[in-house]
């Protein structure tokens with residue numbers, strides 16, 4: 001018998017891959033496919049999904065590579081047997097902040113695709129600029145300084161837009177783009193985010209920017225619910241930026257229209273398949289499970305992000321707040337680190353060859369990360385080994401690229417002599433500890449003690465959910481529980497690396513099947529099966545070790561301060577000698 005039950009598609013266009021996932025109405029995963037940019041894309045010369053221009057700290061991705069990926073993922077899903085005629089709704093997510101510049105005939109090209117040719121072959125002329133600035137770019141310090149000053153100071157900017165100015169945020173990127181490529185900017189008819197670019201391809205016209213993803217631009221006033229005109233004028237001068245960006249609909253579950261004919265004719269989609277709003281990859285990740293108050297998600301992709309959903313809007317220059325992607329009145333709290341997965345990989349790759357008895361490189365890394373004592377101290381009172389691993393300039397703290405190793409006794413940290421560390425082995429524990437200690441340090445203001453609390457348990461998350469590629473790693477899970485706590489423990493979604501695409505697929509289900517007034521949480525909550533969908537992978541809060549890591553939190557704070565002061569001194573020296581000035 002032919003199966004005609006509905007399917008919903010979710011996509012994740014992230015840094016290193018495009019992932020697609022198809023689920024049933026009762027949220028079961030039916031099909032999955034991945035296109036890995038480094039392994040599978042042809043003709044772009046990228047590494048880890050991006051191109052870099054180190055002289056100017058630029059990081060960017062070719063837009064046509066993503067078009068190649070869309071056709072390839074659909075083809076791979078079809079090869080696995082999916083009947084696209086069953087798909088009733090599609091949503092998706094994109095790496096945040098990246099911008100795509102459409103040429104004057106971009107939209108026309110989108111509407112006139114022939115099913116006999118690939119997207120890449122037909123749309124390569126649809127852009128006024130062939131690259132999308134990537135979230136790892138740090139070329140915009142000057143523009144960020146202007147943004148931070150423009151409303152008074154960085155506190156005011158954070159209050160209005162949810163974040164202080166960040167190199168990767170789209171407003172400072174557009175400002176730089178306009179001055180570096182004035183000709184391309186003048187030929188730009190529309191600007192999409194990565195998420196709305198992907199939606200545009202599916203719907204066959206330029207799709208609106210989503211209510212959560214728009215908060216990653218330093219342009220949108222979250223409380224006012226509209227673009228901030230002063231910031232828009234800063235980014236784009238007298239040109240009409242709002243008409244390039246388009247209207248931002250409030251309903252994350254609305255419809256942008258039906259899937260365009262190209263997909264109907266080439267892949268057999270049903271012409272009435274709905275395209276729901278596409279959002280950022282982090283907002284989409286928080287939709288992958290019905291998060292309860294005080295639950296935290298740690299997303300271990302190329303970036304590391306810490307995500308919580310909260311009704312309290314408490315912006316601060318050290319963190320990010322965004323609109324929740326589906327639920328008005330809720331916000332998303334986020335910390336984001338550039339040096340996540342790739343920094344961990346560099347430490348892993350520096351280890352000596354894998355000895356017999358250890359199955360792979362990650363197992364070797366994990367062995368070294370867990371066969372030493374916390375903070376690399378031989379006994380609890382020995383000096384702690386604390387280091388910062390930033391192959392690329394970091395976001396929090398805003399520190400230049402480098403590896404900074406210290407020892408810390410509770411006083412001023414001292415720069416370590418090479419002999420104080422057993423290298424490269426000691427780096428395995430130290431990188432995981434410093435990444436997790438930074439999350440604990442910076443989420444202190446948003447977590448709370450459990451209630452009731454007869455044991456006086458300190459403020460911490462209720463559960464810690466690990467998602468993304470690094471969530472397969474048992475050493476990370478163990479240390480996450482020890483350092484971040486988690487009253488109920490550390491969990492992983494049973495779909496592992498695809499939480500973001502899954503969140504988008506859930507959003508597609510909600511957009512198509514919701515009854516009038518039914519919230520995302522109500523619909524997904526009623527279909528969610530805890531015992532089948534999540535797995536406890538490590539203990540959470542353990543009083544003694546959690547207390548021991550207090551010293552680590554203080555130490556990390558002191559180490560960061562010391563590196564920032566040193567960097568400020570170097571900048572001071574450079575400006576008095578004239579070094580580095582153009």
Ligand SMILES: Nc1ncnc2c1ncn2[C@@H]1O[C@H](COP(=O)(O)OP(=O)(O)O)[C@@H](O)[C@H]1O
Nearest residue numbers: 014015016017301302341362468469470472473
């Ligand atoms: N067993 C593992 N342990 C630690 N990290 C892993 C493991 N397997 C994969 N990863 C990491 O996962 C990252 C990719 O995660 P993913 O969520 O797919 O990234 P993105 O969404 O940014 O493309 C890689 O950088 C890799 O280092």
Ligand SMILES: O=C(CO)[C@@H](O)[C@H](O)COP(=O)(O)O
Nearest residue numbers: 014015095096135301302303
């Ligand atoms: O810049 C941010 C969030 O502010 C990153 O989290 C990007 O959204 C890319 O994420 P991944 O590719 O690592 O998922």
